[in-house]
Amino acid sequence: MKLENRCLVPADRATTWDLVLDLPKVAPCVPGLAGLAPDGENRFTGTLQAQAGPLRVNLSGSVRIVAQDAEKGEAQFLLEASDRRIGGAVRTNIDLRLIPKSEDLTELVIVTDTAFMGHLGALGQPIIRRKAAAAVEEFARNLAGALRPAG
Amino acid sequence: MIDFQLHLPNSLEDAFALLEQYGDDARLLSGGTALILQMKQRFAQPGHVIGLRRLPGLGDIGETADGGVRIGALCSQRRVETSPLVAGRLPLVAQAYRQVATPRIRSMATVGGGLAHGDPNQDPPPALIALGAAAILSSAPDGNGNNGGQRILPVEELFLDYFDTDVRPGEIITGLVIPPAPAGSGAAYLKFLPRTADDYATVSAAAVITRDADGHCREARLVLGSVGLTPIRATAAEDLLRGQPLTDATIRAAAATVPAAVDPLEDHRGSVDYKREMAQVFARRAIEQAAGSAAG
Amino acid sequence: MAQRISLSVNGVSHERETPARRLLVDFLRYDLGLTGTKEGCSVGVCGACTVLVDGEMTASCITLAAAVDGSEITTIEGLAQDGRLHPVQQAFIDYGGFQCGICTPGQVMAAKALLEVNPHPTEAEIRDWMMGNLCRCTGYYKILESVVKAVGAGLDSGSDSGSDSGAGASQ
Structure with missing residues (x-):
């Protein structure tokens, strides 16, 4: 399932880039993400809690920075996680693009392509789309908060 | 289904104690038509299931002092549908419960369980919201700073999100209170059911219209089901009707605000646009029918 | 546990x-x-x-x-009492209310439940009640006819229509 979400954050591209590519630092901005720990080069493990309707998902797995190009402002991540209790897993390719809008405004384009396996496939796509969009909005709000100059 | 421990408390106090003890790992079971299905699909995997069927005194239907109806949470939906008291006082409620699934499911499913389920596709909530009904949420004496109290929560405020309700940790829905229908009011619940008779609605609409002495609309309540993450009250339509003569033009103008008020999910019953349009059509018909039966 | x-x-x-x-x-x-x-x-x-x-x-x-x-x-x-089938069971046999038979026990139980709350349902009431019992062979007309006849036979009269080859309804 492919989703594209966009959001604006109040910082220039370089500042935004430095934050979003520093996964331990950006982790608190990701709704439901916890316990992020480095596990080899450009790879981190952690857990992600999400709820869509009756289904409460506790995913544990890893996220890896597959490619990054600071000049273009583009990065690719691979997220692989499973919920053993539910008996399901996700594999998500995340394409992130940062587009400078002005000196203190950057647009994030987040394209996720997710394969749902096992029981996670049983949820309806429309509700997942809606929840994913809401999660990205929350991420953007958190990110904007983190980027806003203190004081 | 993942294994779990089943508890069958004999009193509300014991049920509260179990909820307190097991917290997030516990789910309440009444008729089971929702929870057991979710557990079979592994959507819900509680370690503890607290069955409520032995709790005394929660299965009755009675009248309230103001002429409304009070329904115990463990009352089956079929009992509501067939209750002479409900049919006499609040025919809209009987009609809405009668639309739920099949007689077998209605014999199993309970009023409280249906509310706690928080499924926006159910039939009763739009009718209950249109009538101004409230859920009774009970909790143990030391819970949330109350002293063993009851929280009376309008059904309109119960549903927070898709399958998510404002039933707080430690609370159990113990009843439903529905005020008497306003004098001079008419009501309708319409369920658009193009597929099979036991399906969820593609869209549903409940309307309660009260006329004043001139026959104008004094009060209007319009609630749509199956077209959002929760039931949706169409307040813009209500505002356009209030104080107006109930003509074809005013009713159509009110219904025309409905597509913008709803927020449907696409599924095998129809696209988002189709559901928006059907919501308008069924809103109009529900208002017409309610207005037609409202006595000036 | x-x-x-x-x-x-x-x-x-x-x-x-x-x-x-x-x-x-x-x-x-x-x-x-x-x-x-x-x-x-x-x-x-x-x-x-x-x-x-x-x-x-x-x-x-x-x-x-x-x-x-x-x-x-x-x-x-x-349902059978003292070797006599319930009138609903008998009617399903007499009027061919089943084909492959897998839905039949459920159909019979639903019909029995109906007659207990409403001993004299109209055909519309029977249809409405029985809509929650699906028949994969789509033998609905015969099922409906069987329930209608069981109503006609009456619950008190028991099964007096002759055949006692009724095991089919419960296997």
Whole structure:
């Protein structure tokens, strides 16, 4: 399932880039993400809690920075996680693009392509789309908060 | 289904104690038509299931002092549908419960369980919201700073999100209170059911219209089901009707605000646009029918 | 987790250790050997698993056996009395109310439940009530006719229409 979400954050591209590519630092901005720990080069493990309707998902797995190009402002991540209790897993390719809008405004384009396996496939796509969009909005709000100059 | 421990408390106090003890790992079971299905699909995997069927005194239907109806949470939906008291006082409620699934499911499913389920596709909530009904949420004496109290929560405020309700940790829905229908009011619940008779609605609409002495609309309540993450009250339509003569033009103008008020999910019953349009059509018909039966 | 439960099934009481997750349909079929109750859709929709729990029509495929501990259960095996079929069973035989037969126990239990709350239903009421019991052979006209005839035969008169080759309705 492919989703594209966009959001604006109040910082220039370089500042935004430095934050979003520093996964331990950006982790608190990701709704439901916890316990992020480095596990080899450009790879981190952690857990992600999400709820869509009756289904409460506790995913544990890893996220890896597959490619990054600071000049273009583009990065690719691979997220692989499973919920053993539910008996399901996700594999998500995340394409992130940062587009400078002005000196203190950057647009994030987040394209996720997710394969749902096992029981996670049983949820309806429309509700997942809606929840994913809401999660990205929350991420953007958190990110904007983190980027806003203190004081 | 993942294994779990089943508890069958004999009193509300014991049920509260179990909820307190097991917290997030516990789910309440009444008729089971929702929870057991979710557990079979592994959507819900509680370690503890607290069955409520032995709790005394929660299965009755009675009248309230103001002429409304009070329904115990463990009352089956079929009992509501067939209750002479409900049919006499609040025919809209009987009609809405009668639309739920099949007689077998209605014999199993309970009023409280249906509310706690928080499924926006159910039939009763739009009718209950249109009538101004409230859920009774009970909790143990030391819970949330109350002293063993009851929280009376309008059904309109119960549903927070898709399958998510404002039933707080430690609370159990113990009843439903529905005020008497306003004098001079008419009501309708319409369920658009193009597929099979036991399906969820593609869209549903409940309307309660009260006329004043001139026959104008004094009060209007319009609630749509199956077209959002929760039931949706169409307040813009209500505002356009209030104080107006109930003509074809005013009713159509009110219904025309409905597509913008709803927020449907696409599924095998129809696209988002189709559901928006059907919501308008069924809103109009529900208002017409309610207005037609409202006595000036 | 296993718990000790006690159920009265067709008037006979049974005590068993059973896991909490044991569904009533499995308890009846595998623990008690009462295979008349069938499992169709497993999600409470098709009606094949219909039994009565304390007189109420119930989908045994979404009911935990342990959750109805202490209840009285009636299954298709409990309808015949003293070797005489229930009038609904007899009518299904006499009027061909089944084809492959898998939905039949559920159809019969649903019809019996209807006649208990409404001994003289109209055809429309029968249709409305029986809509929760699906027939994969689509033999609905004959099912409807069978229930209509069972109403005509009356619940008091018992099965007096001759045939006693009625085991088909419960297997």
